[in-house]
Amino acid sequence: MHSPAEAEAEACVEELRASLAAHGITLPSLGIDLPTFASRCPTRPLIALGNCNLLTAQALAAALREGAA
Numbered sequence: 001m002h003s004p005a006e007a008e009a010e011a012c013v014e015e016l017r018a019s020l021a022a023h024g025i026t027l028p029s030l031g032i033d034l035p036t037f038a039s040r041c042p043t044r045p046l047i048a049l050g051n052c053n054l055l056t057a058q059a060l061a062a063a064l065r066e067g068a069a
Contacts, residue, residue, distance in 0.1 A: 006037065009045040016047070023063040027052055 009032045017030055029050020036045040052060070 005045055006032070009047065013047060020060070020063075023059065025056060025059050025063060027056065027060075 013031055017027075020027060020030075027050055029048060029052075031048050031050070033046035033048040036043065
């Protein structure tokens, strides 16, 4: 059974994945940071954006610039 925080994090990851895909961007390592759930401190889970290559980073930067304009 998923906790409310885990369900919220999973929904956020899926929304981010869909938003990035709308700009032709894929972050293969995008997901929930699992060690966050192992913490004894009650914190919100972290979203791991992961690594990406130079072209993906440039596309992400361009999409963010366009969104800010």
